[in-house]
Amino acid sequence: MGTDANDLKFEIVELDFYYGPSKALSDISIEIREREITALIGPSGCGKSTFLRCLNRMNDTIPHTRLEGKVLLDGEDIYQSDLDPVDLRQRIGMVFQKPNPFPQTVFDNVAYGPRILGMIQHRVDLEEIVENSLIQAALWDEVKDKLNQNALGLSLGEQQRLCIARVLAVQPEVILMDEPTSALDPIDTLQIEDLMSELKNEYTIVVVTHNMQQAARVSDKTGLFWLGELVEFDETSLIFTRPNDPQTEAYVTGRVG
Amino acid sequence: MSSSLRATFDKEYAAIIEDILKLGSLIDQAIAQALDSLQRRDQTLAQQIIDEDEEINLLRFKIEEACLTLIATQQPAARDLRGVVASMNIVVDMERMGDHAAGIAKTVIRMGDEPLLKPLIDIPRMAQTAREMLRMSLDAFIERDAEAAKAVVPIDDEMDHLYRAIFDELVEIMSHKPEGVERATYLLWCAHNLERIGDRVTNIAERVIFMTTGDMQELNV
Numbered sequence: 001m002g003t004d005a006n007d008l009k010f011e012i013v014e015l016d017f018y019y020g021p022s023k024a025l026s027d028i029s030i031e032i033r034e035r036e037i038t039a040l041i042g043p044s045g046c047g048k049s050t051f052l053r054c055l056n057r058m059n060d061t062i063p064h065t066r067l068e069g070k071v072l073l074d075g076e077d078i079y080q081s082d083l084d085p086v087d088l089r090q091r092i093g094m095v096f097q098k099p100n101p102f103p104q105t106v107f108d109n110v111a112y113g114p115r116i117l118g119m120i121q122h123r124v125d126l127e128e129i130v131e132n133s134l135i136q137a138a139l140w141d142e143v144k145d146k147l148n149q150n151a152l153g154l155s156l157g158e159q160q161r162l163c164i165a166r167v168l169a170v171q172p173e174v175i176l177m178d179e180p181t182s183a184l185d186p187i188d189t190l191q192i193e194d195l196m197s198e199l200k201n202e203y204t205i206v207v208v209t210h211n212m213q214q215a216a217r218v219s220d221k222t223g224l225f226w227l228g229e230l231v232e233f234d235e236t237s238l239i240f241t242r243p244n245d246p247q248t249e250a251y252v253t254g255r256v257g
Numbered sequence: 258m259s260s261s262l263r264a265t266f267d268k269e270y271a272a273i274i275e276d277i278l279k280l281g282s283l284i285d286q287a288i289a290q291a292l293d294s295l296q297r298r299d300q301t302l303a304q305q306i307i308d309e310d311e312e313i314n315l316l317r318f319k320i321e322e323a324c325l326t327l328i329a330t331q332q333p334a335a336r337d338l339r340g341v342v343a344s345m346n347i348v349v350d351m352e353r354m355g356d357h358a359a360g361i362a363k364t365v366i367r368m369g370d371e372p373l374l375k376p377l378i379d380i381p382r383m384a385q386t387a388r389e390m391l392r393m394s395l396d397a398f399i400e401r402d403a404e405a406a407k408a409v410v411p412i413d414d415e416m417d418h419l420y421r422a423i424f425d426e427l428v429e430i431m432s433h434k435p436e437g438v439e440r441a442t443y444l445l446w447c448a449h450n451l452e453r454i455g456d457r458v459t460n461i462a463e464r465v466i467f468m469t470t471g472d473m474q475e476l477n478v
Binding site: 187190191193194197213216217218236237240241 | 262263264265325326329330331332
């Protein structure tokens with residue numbers, strides 16, 4: 001379990017976010033620490049995915065959106081600096097709800113990022129990156145003999161781990177996960193959760209989940225979003241045993257939401 | 258990836274087991290020291306046992322807290338759930354054993370420097386038996402061995418016999434020697450505390466059986 005001794009990775013200060021005239025996030029301030037898993041929970045439409053997408057400027061691609069406040073990554077405001085969003089998204093990888101491998105070979109899926117980012121000079125280097133990424137994603141043993149097969153032939157759980165390997169291949173610092181297991185069965189889900197616990201030794205992970213039991217199992221810190229506001233943010237063990245806010249109590253005990 | 262898909266649960270539960278063993282070791286020491294303080298009439302040691310009971314109490318709360326968090330965060334089921342719930346129950350009985358050891362220590366302090374009414378023969382046997390029972394029950398807990406847990410029952414019967422013998426002997430002395438009533442009562446309190454420790458061990462054995470088999474049964478009948 002992480003502690004406050006871990007260095008700060010993200011500091012979000014008084015963040016507001018708008019879709020057109022509609023305010024989706026209001027006055028969010030939160031600290032996300034290195035090598036911890038931070039889980040964001042809350043009912044549908046509460047703003048947790050919108051918040052997640054603020055962390056790597058994914059919302060920039062949506063027209064008529066506006067952000068106020070600060071998102072500091074290692075102390076640098078990612079919205080104010082001249083940081084290239086493409087570079088930013090290399091540092092902050094993302095895994096989505098539904099596994100979305102490219103209709104290419106297993107190898108090419110993982111090699112895609114390093115190739116377009118020009119990270120490799122030689123084929124040998126690329127093979128090493130692909131193998132290491134698949135090992136880290138706990139997928140190597142299952143796919144090492146079918147690297148040239150189409151990734152769409154893998155099971156859903158394998159596809160999702162392949163997507164994680166694809167993120168790892170570009171050597172990110174942070175991994176954002178948006179409902180990474182909602183399309184998976186319970187065993188595949190536990191495999192991903194186990195993998196997350198391994199990955200947090202090296203990466204900072206922020207995960208949005210509808211599944212509060214998953215947040216409880218896997219995260220160090222949990223934040224509850226409600227109608228665009230951050231109701232409570234604390235150690236996961238406290239959120240699920242003695243939350244401070246009555247709204248959190250109601251949500252984690254299944255009384256609302 | 259780890260071999261178990263519940264690596265986090267396994268790791269945190271192992272830490273709870275380790276703390277339960279540490280608690281067992283503190284209690285074993287408290288019982289041994291309580292007898293020692295009685296035999297040597299060592300009031301300093303007796304006070305030390307009373308003071309150190311706080312450590313036992315705090316460790317019990319720490320374990321209960323860890324169990325609560327484990328249930329809330331890891332959602333154990335079946336034998337995992339029974340193991341965590343059994344752990345929560347077991348530490349309550351263990352903490353009370355610490356109180357019984359402290360109860361003997363308090364009696365030693367009340368006895369002051371008055372000579373013992375009679376030489377200590379059965380009380381040291383009871384203390385030794387209590388420690389042996391505690392060790393057996395915790396071994397059964399670690400090994401998840403219901404049969405080994407049941408093996409404490411005949412030993413608790415021996416404890417009850419020893420207590421009965423001490424009780425009868427002391428009542429006999431009291432009836433003939435009214436001036437010894439107070440000192441006899443002190444010894445009776447000590448024996449009673451040890452007898453209660455035996456009962457608490459039987460409770461632990463019941464929880465081990467529940468944890469292992471899912472059956473709830475009363476052993477102390």
